[in-house]
Amino acid sequence: MTDLASPPPGAIRDSYMAELRRRRLYGGLALLVFAALMIAGFQTANDRNAGGFLDGLHRIGDYPAMVLSEAWEKRAQLPGKLLEYLPDLVETLNIAAVATLTGAIAGTVLAFLSIRGLAPWPRAVPLFRRLMDILRAIPEIVIALMLIFVLGGGPVPAVIAIAFHTAGALGKLFSEVAENADQKPVEGLASVGARWGQRMALGVLPQVAPNFLSYALLRFEINVRASAILGFVGAGGIGYELKNAMAWGPGRFGDAAAIFLLLFGAIVLFDQLSGHLRRRLVEGTRA
Amino acid sequence: MTAIDTADLRASAGRLFRRKQLAGFGLLAGVILYLAYAAVAFDIAGLMGRARWDNAVVLASDTWSYKTHVERQHRSGDIEIAIEGERRGTYAPGTSPDWIVLGDTVTVDLGHGATARLLPGNVTELDIPGHGTARMALQGRSISGDFGEVPPDWISASAKRVMITLPGARVTMTPARTEIFRYFFGWDLFWFTLDSPYFGHGPAEILFGPRIDPQRGNIAGAAHDWWTNAVWHHKDVAWAIGETILMAFLGTFGAAIAALPLAFLAARNFTPVWLLRGAVRRVFDFIRGVDSLIWTIVLARAFGPGPLTGALAILVTDTGTFGKVFSEALENIDGRQVEGIRSTGANAVQRARFGVLPQLVPVLLSQVLYFLESNTRSATVIGAITGGGIGLLLTQAMQTQKDWEEVSYYILLIVLMVMAMDWLSGRLRARLIGRGSAR
Known part of the structure; x- marks a missing residue:
């Protein structure tokens, strides 16, 4: 009896090797194209830059060295400077916190309006999703600059700008989490006649709250950085002071160093803190 | 007996509910109090007085x-x-x-x-x-x-x-x-300036009508005049968008390439030496802590304004982030696959290539592509600070405080650019990872 179904082992091996060779060829080609793109990209970027990479490479340490040496000479003043700029750091953190808070609230609302299967108006789900896409796509700096034109410099334009973006970003993540939530509590609540708001608040929110909180903490960490950057373009806080100290140049590098230190310390602190809290939150839901 | 039990249960449930209710209201009150404090700290009342609503009217009407x-x-x-x-x-x-x-x-x-x-x-x-x-x-x-x-x-x-x-x-x-x-x-002179012979002609006339400028073909001439439009600078805007995307692309993938070998040094299962692992991790923390803003400033001093500076700023910052993310992914890989490769007598590089990378690549690419989209936005912001790409054009147009139609044009382009990158990275992610898990 001849076995027609299975070809001789040699053929399997050959076809496997041919397949493997083809895959390696494609993989190699893709890698080659990628490498060529990277090299050409760096070439182009280098050509369009004001100063070339090789010319600047030896100067890379100059500026930090200049700032640090002046700061070292004035090290006696450093504690005073740190205290002097602490309120600005607090303002930056406040901007981030208020923006995260309001953005998370708006994001939660948007998320619940756009959960497939649970949204109150199923037909409007794509609308809310596109709205979140647009909110996410507008860079914070765009909204901030426009609001600075209308409202003048200060923390409020930064808060609004960051909150918009946060609402879009968190809304998307929240709705993904909520879509994977267990439907049984919702059905149970529906069976006793709960309204949509009650079903969401009592059936879905308790399940997803740890994840929501974890994402919001991560967002807060990102927003601290964003708020420092927006300060640099005129929206209050420590970024603004940093820009002033830098524009002044030598003579105020002591201030610049103090601001660097404060900003660095705050970012590292919140990075570690939110990482720790998030780990606890996620492990808490697993247990 | 059971009656007492249920009464007890009921009482304890009631206590639990009250405690939760109290906590809920406490949280709400805390949020409201904090927002009230922020409103005072940010001087909302004074802001309303200082706001230039006439600017808002100018801005709104000028955009369209x-x-x-x-x-x-x-x-x-x-x-x-x-x-x-x-x-x-x-x-x-x-x-x-x-x-x-x-x-x-x-x-x-x-x-x-x-x-x-x-x-x-x-x-x-x-x-x-x-x-x-x-x-x-x-x-x-x-x-x-x-x-x-x-x-x-x-x-x-x-x-x-x-x-x-x-x-x-x-x-x-x-x-x-x-x-x-x-x-x-509408937007004035968006297609052609007054000195172009094509000004005032519709698309149908240009495409199918008789030759407007005897020297040139209609389509080529119109395309040239549009491309070199002296009011809207379509050519420069296209270059600026390209620069911004280039910054994001180079920064993201450059960071991924730099972070991958470093991540092995920071992963517990690949670097048992506590001191080395800790040192590499602290380097990652330091790079992330310094933040892209300060990297941008430092790098701009060395290399001057331009897309290379922006790309390097993203590259450096994201090396820290990727290093952390990749090393965590490395710690979570399945050790059995590596052991299997080791049992065939493979050395460390071969184990990494055939045992680790296949498990890592989907996670890694997903992260990298996700960052590509968010870095397109960062590149806009960095461009505004260091001078390069569409971010620079936007801030310049805003500083003149009169070309609001250009500002809205740039904003539209930025939003479209970011959404396109979002779509692209989503597509690539779905393809690469879908294929990876199907195999």
Whole structure:
């Protein structure tokens, strides 16, 4: 009896090797194209830059060295400077916190309006999703600059700008989490006649709250950085002071160093803190 | 017996509920209190007083409309017609758009049925529907006007300045000049400037009509004139968008390439030496802590403004982030696959290539592509700080505080660019990872 179904082992091996060779060829080609793109990209970027990479490479340490040496000479003043700029750091953190808070609230609302299967108006789900896409796509700096034109410099334009973006970003993540939530509590609540708001608040929110909180903490960490950057373009806080100290140049590098230190310390602190809290939150839901 | 139990249970459940309710309300009160504190700290009340709502009106109306200026100098009697008052948008002497009739008396159609006539002797007459004729004349150094018994509130008149605001138009007269502004929907000169022969021709005419400029083919000529448009700078804008995407691309993938080998050093299962692992991790923390803002400043000092600086700033910052993410992914890989490879006598590099990378690549690519989209936004911001790409164009246009239509054009382009990158990275992620898990 001849076995027609299975070809001789040699053929399997050959076809496997041919397949493997083809895959390696494609993989190699893709890698080659990628490498060529990277090299050409760096070439182009280098050509369009004001100063070339090789010319600047030896100067890379100059500026930090200049700032640090002046700061070292004035090290006696450093504690005073740190205290002097602490309120600005607090303002930056406040901007981030208020923006995260309001953005998370708006994001939660948007998320619940756009959960497939649970949204109150199923037909409007794509609308809310596109709205979140647009909110996410507008860079914070765009909204901030426009609001600075209308409202003048200060923390409020930064808060609004960051909150918009946060609402879009968190809304998307929240709705993904909520879509994977267990439907049984919702059905149970529906069976006793709960309204949509009650079903969401009592059936879905308790399940997803740890994840929501974890994402919001991560967002807060990102927003601290964003708020420092927006300060640099005129929206209050420590970024603004940093820009002033830098524009002044030598003579105020002591201030610049103090601001660097404060900003660095705050970012590292919140990075570690939110990482720790998030780990606890996620492990808490697993247990 | 059971009755007591249920009563106990009931009581404890009630306590739990009350505690949760209290905690809920406490949280809410905390949030409200904090927001109230922030409102005071940010001086919301003072802000409302300082806000320039007129700026907001200018911004809102300028984004979707443009105005054409018609200006008469009283001393010389010269008439100048210019779109947005710009030099490049000025009509050559003796030419005018069809809603202006030149001659001894210049007649300007103001839309909505209103007409203005610039009569000889520095007299201006307006026919306004529902009001009649308004007439103003320059006598010596002051303006005399006839606006009816009671001048309506849209006319503000004094001897030195008369301003008449109509729907879609505005007329001002001062001793030096008479100015008429008429507003139009849309963006002025977006396709062609006035010096282009294609100005005022529709797409059908350009595509299918007879040759407009005898020297060139219609499509090539129109494309060239559009590309080199001196008001909108389409060529520079396209380059700026390209620079921004380039910054994001180089920064993201450069960081991924730099972070991958470092991540092995920071992963517990690949680097048992505690000291080395800790040192690499602290380096990652330091890089992330310094933040892209400060990296941008430092790098801009060394390399000057431009896309390379932006790309390097993203590269450095994301090396820290990727290093952390990748090393966590490395710690979570399945050790059995590596052991299997080891049992065939593979060395460390071979184990990494065939045992680790296949598990890591989907996670890694997903992260990298996700960052590509968010870095497109970062590149816009970094460009605004360090000078490069579309971010720079945007801040420049905003600083002039008059080209709001350009600002809205750039914003539109930025949003489209980010959404396109989002879509692209989502597609690539779905393809690469879908294929990876199917295999």
